[in-house]
Amino acid sequence: MNIKEQNSFKDCGGTLLAELIGGSKLYNLSTKDSDTDFRGVFYATDPCYLAGLNKIESIVTTGETDATYYEIVHFFSLLRKSNTQVLEILFAPDEAFTWLPFEFRVIRDHGSELFCSETLKKSLQGYFYSEMRLATGERSGNLGSKRKDAVQAYGFSPKNFTQMIRICLLGTNLFLHDEVIVDSRLYGENQHNLLMEIKTEPQNFNKDQLVKIANIYFHRLLAAMDSSSVKHEFNGDLAAQLILEIKYNYQ
Numbered sequence: 001m002n003i004k005e006q007n008s009f010k011d012c013g014g015t016l017l018a019e020l021i022g023g024s025k026l027y028n029l030s031t032k033d034s035d036t037d038f039r040g041v042f043y044a045t046d047p048c049y050l051a052g053l054n055k056i057e058s059i060v061t062t063g064e065t066d067a068t069y070y071e072i073v074h075f076f077s078l079l080r081k082s083n084t085q086v087l088e089i090l091f092a093p094d095e096a097f098t099w100l101p102f103e104f105r106v107i108r109d110h111g112s113e114l115f116c117s118e119t120l121k122k123s124l125q126g127y128f129y130s131e132m133r134l135a136t137g138e139r140s141g142n143l144g145s146k147r148k149d150a151v152q153a154y155g156f157s158p159k160n161f162t163q164m165i166r167i168c169l170l171g172t173n174l175f176l177h178d179e180v181i182v183d184s185r186l187y188g189e190n191q192h193n194l195l196m197e198i199k200t201e202p203q204n205f206n207k208d209q210l211v212k213i214a215n216i217y218f219h220r221l222l223a224a225m226d227s228s229s230v231k232h233e234f235n236g237d238l239a240a241q242l243i244l245e246i247k248y249n250y251q
Contacts, residue, residue: 003040003059003069012056013046017072017246019099020089026096027166027184029195038067039089041075041104043247050248072247076239082120084127084167090114091180103246110242113235117175120232121225124171128164128218135160135214136207150202158202161210162195168217175221175228 003009003016023037024030048054057074061067070078070086078086090111094100107114133139137151147157169187174180185192194213197204 003038003042003067006059006061008056008059009042009069011046012044012049012054012071014042014059015045016069016099017041017043017101018089018097018104019069020092020097022068022088022096023066024199026088026092026182028192029162029166029184029199031200036065038065038069038098039085040067040069040099041072041089042069043072045247072243076114076243079114080116080119080234080236080239082115082117082123082234084123084170087115087120087180088182092182096182107242110235110238111180112232113238115232116234117228117230117232119234120171120174124167124221124225127167128214128221131160131164131167132211132214135164136211154202154205154207156202156205156207156210158198158205161214162199164214165198165217166195168214168221172217172221172224175224175230178230 003014003019006014008014017040019038019040020026021036022039024034025036026039042059044050044054044056046054049056056071058071059067059069068085070089075086075089079090090108134147135157137156140148140151147159150157150159166184169184169191170181173187181187184195198210
């Protein structure tokens with residue numbers, strides 16, 4: 001996807017601040033059939049947007065290529081809520097980026113000051129409960145056609161179980177070691193192989209087995225949260241300064 005060709009990007013005077021390959025390729029859980037997803041951050045420079053008369057939060061496209069680009073103010077508002085999707089942009093490895101200018105590197109350098117660990121605890125728990133309902137087919141409204149077909153075929157959504165366990169691993173590692181790891185290979189060979197097997201060989205599992213496995217990882221996450229000494233606070237003054245310096249060229 002070329003974000004610069006999107007009408008909404010042109011209309012707001014968009015300037016690309018960061019772009020990376022997201023989804024399964026970012027997590028190193030891709031297969032030969034995996035699509036290439038894009039994520040990114042941009043800022044609006046049109047006077048009506050700068051003045052607040054018009055507003056844009058994100059640009060999302062779906063199809064052969066799924067893409068989500070966040071306007072910088074919305075990006076920071078999601079960081080304030082400890083949204084895992086934007087956290088992964090903030091802490092993705094450099095090699096995942098197709099565009100990573102100095103301005104966004106500065107933001108990344110302040111990553112530990114741009115999310116709240118207590119808010120993240122609530123976010124991760126809410127994500128798990130919501131994802132479990134999707135993974136088991138209890139709720140299907142947000143599932144795409146491929147995932148709905150998988151629920152019909154196997155009685156569960158392999159992709160949602162994979163994501164749920166991966167997020168538990170991400171959170172557990174953060175609260176034990178104070179490090180946000182996006183590449184699933186870095187959780188260890190056994191963990192990575194399990195995620196790949198669930199995704200690519202779902203016939204090896206049944207729903208009850210996966211619910212049990214997912215709950216084991218979730219309780220490890222809860223134990224890590226309870227014992228953790230990791231403390232991060234969202235620095236609103238810093239976030240405002242970064243937005244102003246980039247979006248309005250204030251010094």
